[in-house]
Amino acid sequence: MGSRLESSGATASSSSPLVKRLTIIGLGLIGASVGLACRARGLAGEIRGADEEPDHCTHAIALGMVDQVFSDAASAVEGADMVVLAVPVGAIADTIERIAPHLAPGAVVTDVGSVKGPVASAMERLLPGGNGVPGHPIAGRETSGPQAAAAELFVGAKCALTPSRSTDPAAVTRVRALWRAIGSEVLEMSPERHDEIFAAVSHLPHVVAYALMGAILDLAESGEDLRECAGGGLKDFTRVAMSHPVMWRDICLANRQPILEMIGRFQVALDQLTVMIRAEDGEGLYRKFERAKACRDGLNSINEVGDRKHTAQ
Amino acid sequence: MGSRLESSGATASSSSPLVKRLTIIGLGLIGASVGLACRARGLAGEIRGADEEPDHCTHAIALGMVDQVFSDAASAVEGADMVVLAVPVGAIADTIERIAPHLAPGAVVTDVGSVKGPVASAMERLLPGGNGVPGHPIAGRETSGPQAAAAELFVGAKCALTPSRSTDPAAVTRVRALWRAIGSEVLEMSPERHDEIFAAVSHLPHVVAYALMGAILDLAESGEDLRECAGGGLKDFTRVAMSHPVMWRDICLANRQPILEMIGRFQVALDQLTVMIRAEDGEGLYRKFERAKACRDGLNSINEVGDRKHTAQ
Numbered sequence: 001m002g003s004r005l006e007s008s009g010a011t012a013s014s015s016s017p018l019v020k021r022l023t024i025i026g027l028g029l030i031g032a033s034v035g036l037a038c039r040a041r042g043l044a045g046e047i048r049g050a051d052e053e054p055d056h057c058t059h060a061i062a063l064g065m066v067d068q069v070f071s072d073a074a075s076a077v078e079g080a081d082m083v084v085l086a087v088p089v090g091a092i093a094d095t096i097e098r099i100a101p102h103l104a105p106g107a108v109v110t111d112v113g114s115v116k117g118p119v120a121s122a123m124e125r126l127l128p129g130g131n132g133v134p135g136h137p138i139a140g141r142e143t144s145g146p147q148a149a150a151a152e153l154f155v156g157a158k159c160a161l162t163p164s165r166s167t168d169p170a171a172v173t174r175v176r177a178l179w180r181a182i183g184s185e186v187l188e189m190s191p192e193r194h195d196e197i198f199a200a201v202s203h204l205p206h207v208v209a210y211a212l213m214g215a216i217l218d219l220a221e222s223g224e225d226l227r228e229c230a231g232g233g234l235k236d237f238t239r240v241a242m243s244h245p246v247m248w249r250d251i252c253l254a255n256r257q258p259i260l261e262m263i264g265r266f267q268v269a270l271d272q273l274t275v276m277i278r279a280e281d282g283e284g285l286y287r288k289f290e291r292a293k294a295c296r297d298g299l300n301s302i303n304e305v306g307d308r309k310h311t312a313q
Numbered sequence: 314m315g316s317r318l319e320s321s322g323a324t325a326s327s328s329s330p331l332v333k334r335l336t337i338i339g340l341g342l343i344g345a346s347v348g349l350a351c352r353a354r355g356l357a358g359e360i361r362g363a364d365e366e367p368d369h370c371t372h373a374i375a376l377g378m379v380d381q382v383f384s385d386a387a388s389a390v391e392g393a394d395m396v397v398l399a400v401p402v403g404a405i406a407d408t409i410e411r412i413a414p415h416l417a418p419g420a421v422v423t424d425v426g427s428v429k430g431p432v433a434s435a436m437e438r439l440l441p442g443g444n445g446v447p448g449h450p451i452a453g454r455e456t457s458g459p460q461a462a463a464a465e466l467f468v469g470a471k472c473a474l475t476p477s478r479s480t481d482p483a484a485v486t487r488v489r490a491l492w493r494a495i496g497s498e499v500l501e502m503s504p505e506r507h508d509e510i511f512a513a514v515s516h517l518p519h520v521v522a523y524a525l526m527g528a529i530l531d532l533a534e535s536g537e538d539l540r541e542c543a544g545g546g547l548k549d550f551t552r553v554a555m556s557h558p559v560m561w562r563d564i565c566l567a568n569r570q571p572i573l574e575m576i577g578r579f580q581v582a583l584d585q586l587t588v589m590i591r592a593e594d595g596e597g598l599y600r601k602f603e604r605a606k607a608c609r610d611g612l613n614s615i616n617e618v619g620d621r622k623h624t625a626q
Contacts, residue, residue: 090595138542158541158542160542187538187541187542189538193538197536197538197539197542198542200528200529200532200533200539201529201539201542201543201547202542202547204525204528204529205525205547205550205551207583207586207590208521208525208550208583209550209605210582210586210601210602210605211579211582211583211585211586212517212518212521212579212582213605213608213609214582214585214586214601214604214605215513215517215575215578215579215581215582216513216514216517216575216578217604217605217608219513220513220608220611220612221608223510225500225502225506225510226510226513226514227611227612228471228500229451229471229473229500229510229511229514229515230514230612234514234515234518234612235612236549236550236552236553237518237521237522237549237550237553238518238605238609238612239549239609240549240550241602241605241606241608241609242606242609242610243606244606245599245602245603245606246599248598248602249595249598249599249602250595252586252589252590252598253590253593253595253598256590256591256593259590260587260590260591262528262529263583263587263590265528265529266524266525266528267583268528269523269524269525269527269528270520270521270524270576270580272524272527273520273523273524273527273565274573274576276565277520277565277566277569277572277573277576278569278573280566280569282403282562282563282566285561285562285565285566286558286559286562288523288527289523289554289558289561289562290558291527291530292522292523292526292527292530292551292554293554293555293556293557293558295526295530295533295534295554296526296551296552296554296555297555298533298540299533299540299543299547299548299551
C-alpha cells in the first residue's frame with residue numbers, strides 16, 4: 001500500500017545513530033528541515049518520509065533528505081523507532097489515528113504543531129503507552145514547502161515540549177535529545193500553559209496582522225500611491241501575513257479559546273487608545289506609549305540569538 | 314540672543330553649493346542626519362543648527378554635522394536661504410511662528426514631520442509668500458537622537474512633498490533638489506492625501522502595535538516563560554513600539570481624524586475574524602488569510618530598496 005520512491009546511495013554517516021529509523025510525516029518546510037538537519041548530522045540510521053503531495057516527495061528525494069518516501073503515512077511508520085508528525089495542526093489527530101495500529105512497540109511519536117492542547121489529548125487517547133510527546137519548535141519562515149528547508153533552521157531556536165502526566169519520561173528524554181542534537185534549546189511546559197503563551201506572543205499578533213491587511217486591502221488595491229508609501233512600517237508589521245493560510249486557519253480553530261481571550265484583552269487596549277485619540281488626551285497617550293516602549297525595549301534584551309532567522313509560529 | 318557654539322574648521326567642500334546657509338531646527342535623528350548628509354556631499358556653504366537640548370548641540374558640533382549651533386531657533390535662521398524644521402510634529406507650527414519674523418527674504422522653509430495637513434495650514438498662514446514646503450522623508454530608525462544619525466539615512470528612501478495651492482513652485486523645486494541630492498526619491502501629493510495614506514500604512518500599524526504591547530504587558534511582566542517564548546513573531550510585530558513616545562503622541566493628535574477612520578476599518582476587519590474564530594468557520598478564515606497573503610505578497614514586490622534600513626513613520 002502507498003507508492004514508494006527510493007533515493008540512491010544515501011546512508012547514515014554514524015555507526016550508532018540517535019535514531020535507527022526516523023519517519024517524518026509531512027515534508028513541508030519544518031518536516032523537510034528536520035530531515036535535512038538529522039541527515040547533516042548523521043543522527044538517523046535511516047530516514048523515511050511521507051507526504052500526500054507527490055511534489056514534496058520528489059523534492060525530498062532529490063535533496064537527499066530522506067532515504068525513502070511514501071504517499072501513505074501508515075506504511076512509512078513501520079519499523080520506525082521515532083516518528084515526527086509535521087502536518088498542519090488540524091491534521092495531527094487524524095494522522096495519529098491512522099498510524100497508531102502500524103507503530104512498532106516502543107516507537108516514540110512527536111509533532112511540531114503550534115497548538116499543543118488538542119495534540120496532547122489526541123496522544124493520550126490514541127497512544128496509551130505514553131510514547132507521544134507533543135512538541136513545538138519555535139522556528140519557521142514565511143516561505144513554505146521543502147524547497148525552503150534548511151539543515152540549520154533549528155540552530156539557536158527554542159523548542160517547547162509539552163508532556164502531560166501520562167507521558168513516559170523516557171520518551172520525553174529521547175525527543176529532547178533529538179532537538180538538542182539539531183541545535184535547539186528545549187523548554188518544558190504544560191500543554192495548557194504553552195497554548196496561553198502562544199496565544200499571546202504569536203497567535204494574537206498574527207490575527208491582528210491579518211485584520212490589519214484586511215483593513216487596508218481595498219485601499220491598497222485601489223491606490224497606487226498608497227502602495228508606493230507602504231515602506232518599512234507596514235511591511236515589517238504584516239510580514240507574518242505571508243505565512244501559509246491553512247496553518248493559521250488550523251491554529252485559530254485549535255487554540256480558539258485562548259486566542260479569543262487575547263483578542264478581548266487587545267480590544268480593551270485598543271479601545272483605551274482610541275478614546276484618548278478621540279479626546280485629544282496627549283498626556284494619556286504619552287504614558288501608554290512610554291510604557292509600551294519600556295516593555296518592548298525589555299523584550300529586545302532577550303532572545304537575541306537567531307532573531308532574524310526565526311519566526312515564532 | 315541664544316547661546317552659540319562654534320565648531321573648528323568645518324567648511325563647505327563645494328564652491329557653488331545647492332544651499333548657501335542651511336539652518337536645521339531640531340538636531341534629533343532626522344535633523345542631524347540631514348546635516349550629515351548635506352555635509353558629506355558638500356551641499357551647503359554653511360550649516361547652522363538649533364536645538365533646545367544642550368546635549369544635542371554638543372553632539373552635533375562634535376560630529377561635525379553643523380558649523381554653529383544655537384539654543385534659539387530665531388537666531389539660527391538669520392541669513393539662511395533654506396531652513397529645515399526637524400522638530401516633533403506638535404512643535405512645528407509654534408516654531409514657524411517664532412522664526413517667521415527673522416527669515417531672510419526668499420528663504421525656503423521645509424519640515425520633516427509625519428503629518429502634513431496641519432503643517433501645510435501653518436505654512437500658508439505664517440509664510441504668506443508661498444515659501445513653505447511641507448515634506449516627509451519616509452526614513453527613520455527605532456533609536457533616536459543625533460547619536461543615531463547617518464549621512465546615508467535617506468539614500469534609496471522616498472520623500473513626500475505636499476505643496477498646497479499657494480506654495481511657490483520655485484520653492485518646491487529647491488526642496489526637491491535637496492532631497493534628491495541626498496539620495497531620496499521625491500513623491501508629490503496633496504497634504505490631505507498624504508495624511509490618509511500614512512494613517513493607513515504607518516499610523517494605524519503603530520497604534521495597533523502599541524495596543525498589542527498594552528494587551529500583553531501585564532502578562533509579560535508576570536511571566537518569565539512568556540518572555541522566553543517572545544521570539545521573532547512578537548518582536549518583529551512590535552519593533553515599531555520602540556519609537557519615541559513624543560513623536561507618536563504628536564502624530565496621533567495631529568492626524569486624529571484619518572487615524573480614527575482607519576481604526577474603525579481595522580475594528581471591522583478584526584470583528585469579522587473574531588466572529589469566524591468563535592463560530593469555528595474554517596472556510597471563512599482560510600479565505601480571509603489567503604486574500605491577506607496575496608495582498609502582502611504583492612506589497613513585497615515593491616519598495617524593495619532599503620527595506621531593512623527604513624522604517625516608515
